[in-house]
Amino acid sequence: MHPVTRVKLSFMMFLEFFIWGAWFVTLGTYLLSELETSATQVGVAFLTQSIGAIVAPFIIGLIADRFFPAQRILGVLHLIGAALLWYASVVTDFDAFYPTILVYMILYMPTLALVNSVSFRQMQDPSKEFPPIRVLGTLGWIIAGLTIGWLNWEQNGNLGLTFRMASIASAILGLFSFTLPNTPPIKGAGKATIGDMLGLEAIGLFKNRSYLTFFLASVAICIPLAFYYNFTNPFLNELGMESAAGKQAMGQMSELLFMLLMPLFFVRLGVKKMLAIGMFAWVLRYLFFAFGDIEGGYWMLIGGIILHGICYDFFFVTGQIYTDNLAGERFKSAAQGMITLATYGVGMLIGSLLSGVIVDAFQTSGGGHNWQAIWLIPSGIAAVVLLLFLLLFKDRANRQNTTVRQPADIPSGQRELKIRS
Structure with a gap:
């Protein structure tokens, strides 16, 4: 890849996740404290992410893959998004805020697939070239959280500025997108069906009872995951933690660390143990939050945040690899689309x-x-999901070692690993 192209893609990825992290982490606190909403309304605001995840395949399948270059669609969506984010910062009631953020998330969620599409189409060896670029996205999310903490917007009641910061970044990315390498529609793409866009052609994987167990566990575990995304920041601020958004960025730092260590864990633990450890980390995280406090239990609050790396990497990334292995070449994309729709769509909703x-x-x-x-409620839900998973996930069909190539979002993924089922 040409160095200039690599820099452009890295900057694109940085801004893509900086925009999301700039307002999403503190959304609950903003709604509760500055718009004076109920927690139920906070939950309704966060489920716009799920609605966006459900709609995204239709936008990608009907438009991006067939009619217009991906980088142009990316630019248009982010320019419109910039205007919507700025408007969201000035409205003073939930009735005006909700439809604004709903439309925004319907437009933003497809851009997550678009930035990947633009990146992959420029690469000869995605497993080697993509990780150093994708890691800039996580760094963007971290920088956004640290910036909010450093400027003390949470304590000063200025969280409306997070939307303006995200709006400016979205405008920059919108304009910058038109300078990205050309990513034309896929040649020969036929008429899209609803089944294609939802990944339903991979439904045959459910004949494998262990995969069905994993799939249902993925949907169920996203229910307690929503508690973390929606209410961790209001919880930490209510307890009096300074720069809570900045502290939460340690969760993404942990995610980076464990992503680098995953190849070592794979060869020693295997798929079932990796998935189980990820779910157990969910149980432990919420127990830490339940019994932690600002004084003697401060370490438990920080520990609950840091466990995010294990929660996400050990379950979701391992699940992506497991799905990729079982799906085969023909159904890889469909299977990943189906699991994403089920988790971030149905489960998070x-x-x-x-x-x-x-x-x-x-x-x-x-x-x-x-x-x-x-916090004891999501901990209990995660514990039940873990118990059922341990009882039902047998995977007898894959007892023998299976050679699996790690997907492109795993650092050090250029080498093949022996994964014990």
Whole structure:
């Protein structure tokens, strides 16, 4: 890859995730404290991500893959998004805020696939070339959180500025996208069907009972995941943690570290143990939040944040590899699309609705919340999912060692690994 192309793609990836991290982490705190919404409304606001994830395949399948160059669609979506984010920063009530952020997320979620498409089409060996570029996206999310913490916007009641910061970044990426390498529509792409766009052609994988177990566990585990995304920042701010958004960036730092270590864990643990450890980390994280505090239990709060790396990498990334291995060449893309739609679409949607109702149910008379009771609920859900997974996931068909090539988003993925099922 030409060095200039590599720099352009890296900058694109940095801005893509900087934009998301700039407002998404503190959204719950902003709504509760500055728009004075209920926790249920917070959950409704966060489920716009799920709606966007459900709509995204249709935008990509009907438009990007067949009619217009990906980089131009990326530019247009981010320019419109910039205007919507700026408007979101000035509205003063939830009735105006919600439709704005809903339209924004419907436009933003497809860009996650578009930046990958633009990147992959410029690469000869994605497994080697993509990880150093994708890691800039995680760095962008981290920098966004550290910036919010450094500027002290949470404590000063200035979280509306997060949307303006994201808006400016979105405008920059929108304009910059038109300078990216040309990524024309896929030649010979036929008429798209709903089944193609939703990845339903990979549904035959469910004949494998262990994969069906994994699939259902993936949907179920996203219910407690929504509690983390939606209410960790309000929780930490309510406890009085300074620069909470900056502290939460340690979760992404942990994600980077464990991503680098995953090849070592794979060869020693195998798929089932990796998935189980990821789910157990969810149970432990919420227990840390339930019993942690700013004084004697501060280490538990930080520990719960750092566990994000194990929660995400050991379950979701391992699941992507497991899916890639079983799907075969013909159904790889369809299978990954199906699992993404099920988790970030269906699972997170259920979790967003449920989490808001539960947080409202445990609101105290003084305006605070009984956070211990709240966090024990997602911990319990994760524990049940883990127990059922351990009982039902047998995978007898793959007892022997299987050679699996890691997907492009895994550092050190250029070499093949022996994964014990």
